[in-house]
Amino acid sequence: MDGLQTVGSALLTLGLVAVAVALSLYERLGLEKEIGVAVVRSFVQLAAIGYVIDLIFELESLGTVALLLAGMVLFAAWTSSRRAQDVPRAFPVAAVAVGAAAVATLGLLLALGVVPATARYLIPLGGMVIGNSMNAASLTMTRIRDDVKEQRPKVEAALALGATSRQAVAPILKTALQRALIPLIDATKTTGIIFLPGAMVGMIIAGADPLEAVRLQIVVLYMLLGSVSIAAILVGTLSYRSFFTPSHQLRLPAAGE
Amino acid sequence: MASLKIEVRGLEYVVGGARILAGVDAGMPGGEITAVVGPSGAGKSTLLRAINRLIEPSFGEVHLDGAPTSKLDPLELRRRVGMVFQVPALFGASVEEAVLYGARLCGKDASPEQLLEVVGLDPAMAGRDPQTLSVGQQQRVSIARALALEPEALLLDEPTSALDEAARRKVEELVGDLNVRLGLTMVLVSHDLSQVERVADRVVLLDEGKSLGEWSREDFFSGAGERARRLISGRL
Known part of the structure; x- marks a missing residue:
C-alpha cells in the first residue's frame, strides 16, 4: 500500500509516459506535445481539486x-x-x-x-x-x-x-x-x-x-x-x-x- | 386541373456576404416547361430553392397564381411545388418506401405501383432496394416520389446531369410526357442547350445572379433571343 502513496511512485509511473512519448517520436505520430500537455494539466488539475475537495470537506x-x-x-x-x-x-x-x-x-x-x-x-x-x-x-x-x-x-x-x-x-x-x-x-x-x-x-x-x-x-x-x-x-x-x-x-x- | 403560374419578382439572395441572386425577374406560365439557363455560378439552383423556400430570399418575392409564397406555410408550399435534384437521394429499404416518403409524412394515399408506371418503371420494382437500381432508374423513382404528393408544379434541378445519354433521353421524354398528361408547370435548370431545345417551351437566362431576359423557345434559338444565346453559349 505504501508504494502507491508516495510522490516517488507518481514519478515512476511517468516512466511509462516516457515510453509513450518515445513511441510517438519513433512512429512520428506527432502526439508528444499533446501527451506532455495532458500530463502537466492532469497533475496540476488533480492536485488543485485535491486541495479544493479537502477544503470543502472541512467546510461541510x-x-x-x-x-x-x-x-x-x-x-x-x-x-x-x-x-x-x-x-x-x-x-x-x-x-x-x-x-x-x-x-x-x-x-x-x-x-x-x-x-x-x-x-x-x-x-x-x-x-x-x-x-x-x-x-x-x-x-x-x-x-x-x-x-x-x-x-x-x-x-x-x-x-x-x-x-x-x-x-x-x-x-x-x-x-x-x-x-x-x-x-x-x-x-x-x-x-x-x-x-x-x-x-x-x-x-x-x-x-x-x-x-x-x-x-x-x-x-x-x-x-x-x-x-x-x-x-x-x-x-x-x-x-x-x-x-x-x-x-x-x-x-x-x-x-x- | 388549372395549372399553377409562378412569378419571380426582384429576387435577391445574399449569404455570407456573397450576392448569389442579385435581382431576378421571371415568369413561369402555368402548364409550360420553363428552362432556366446560365453559366455555372449564375444562381440557377438557388433560384429553384427560393421558389419552394428551401432558402429564404433576402429581397423580392415569388408568387404562385398571384399569392406571395412568403405568406404560405413552407411545408404546404413544398408539397404543392415538388422538386427533383441532380442526385436522387432516395430513402428507405425499398423502392416503395422511397416513393411514399413524402406522401406518408402528410397522410396522403398513393399507389407506389401506379406511380412507378407513370414514370415508366416496372411496378414489380416496388420491393427492391433502391440502391440496386441504375442512377437513371433512381432518378425516375425520385420523380415518382415527387408526384406522390400530387404537386401543381415541379422544379427540376439539372435532373439529367448525372445520367448517361440513353437515360438522359428517357428522363427528358418523361418530363415532356408528364407536362402534357398532368398539365404540370415545370421549371427545368439545365446547362445543356440541346436539351433545352428538345424539352422547354420557354427560356429564362441568368448570369451572375441577374435575369438577362426571357424568350419563347423559338425566339431563343432563332429569333430575338439568339444574340443573348450566342453570348452565353460559350460559357455553359
Whole structure:
C-alpha cells in the first residue's frame, strides 16, 4: 500500500509516459506535445481539486458543494462546445444538457437516500456524471454536425418533400445518439468480465470490502447510464434545431451556387 | 386541373456576404416547361430553392397564381411545388418506401405501383432496394416520389446531369410526357442547350445572379433571343 502513496511512485509511473512519448517520436505520430500537455494539466488539475475537495470537506457546506458542481458543469459545457465547432449555440445547449443530467441523477440518488448528502459522495459522483455527460454531449453534437454536412442532399430532399426539420434530421439524430450511447451501454454490459471499473478498483485498493465496492459500483453504473442518456438525448433534441431556420430551411450555405 | 403560374419578382439572395441572386425577374406560365439557363455560378439552383423556400430570399418575392409564397406555410408550399435534384437521394429499404416518403409524412394515399408506371418503371420494382437500381432508374423513382404528393408544379434541378445519354433521353421524354398528361408547370435548370431545345417551351437566362431576359423557345434559338444565346453559349 505504501508504494502507491508516495510522490516517488507518481514519478515512476511517468516512466511509462516516457515510453509513450518515445513511441510517438519513433512512429512520428506527432502526439508528444499533446501527451506532455495532458500530463502537466492532469497533475496540476488533480492536485488543485485535491486541495479544493479537502477544503470543502472541512467546510461541510452543501452550498459550496453545489457551487463547485455548477462550476464543473460550466467547464464541461465549455469544453464540449469547443469540440463542437461550427455548431451554433453549442455552449448553452451543452450546459443545459449536462446540468440537467447532473441535477436529475444526483437529485434522484439523494431523494431515494441511496447516497448521503455529503461532499464525500456528491463531489466524486457529480464529477463522474458531469464528465461522462460531457463526452456524450460532444460526441452527439459533432456527429450531428458532420452528418448534416455530409448528408445535405438527403436532408434537403426530405425538406423538399414536405418534411419538418425534425423529420428530415431524424435518421441523423438516431445514428448520433446510438454512437454516443453504445460505448457506455457496451461497457456496462461487459463490466466485471472484461474490465473492472475505476471506482471499484480504487475502493478495493484502498482496502474496502469488495462487496461494498460492488454495491457502490452498481449505483455508479446505473447513475452514469441514466445521466449520459439524458445528456445525449437533450443535446440531440436541442442542437439539431440550430442547423435549421423556423421555416424548416437548412442554415448551412449550399455548396456551389 | 388549372395549372399553377409562378412569378419571380426582384429576387435577391445574399449569404455570407456573397450576392448569389442579385435581382431576378421571371415568369413561369402555368402548364409550360420553363428552362432556366446560365453559366455555372449564375444562381440557377438557388433560384429553384427560393421558389419552394428551401432558402429564404433576402429581397423580392415569388408568387404562385398571384399569392406571395412568403405568406404560405413552407411545408404546404413544398408539397404543392415538388422538386427533383441532380442526385436522387432516395430513402428507405425499398423502392416503395422511397416513393411514399413524402406522401406518408402528410397522410396522403398513393399507389407506389401506379406511380412507378407513370414514370415508366416496372411496378414489380416496388420491393427492391433502391440502391440496386441504375442512377437513371433512381432518378425516375425520385420523380415518382415527387408526384406522390400530387404537386401543381415541379422544379427540376439539372435532373439529367448525372445520367448517361440513353437515360438522359428517357428522363427528358418523361418530363415532356408528364407536362402534357398532368398539365404540370415545370421549371427545368439545365446547362445543356440541346436539351433545352428538345424539352422547354420557354427560356429564362441568368448570369451572375441577374435575369438577362426571357424568350419563347423559338425566339431563343432563332429569333430575338439568339444574340443573348450566342453570348452565353460559350460559357455553359
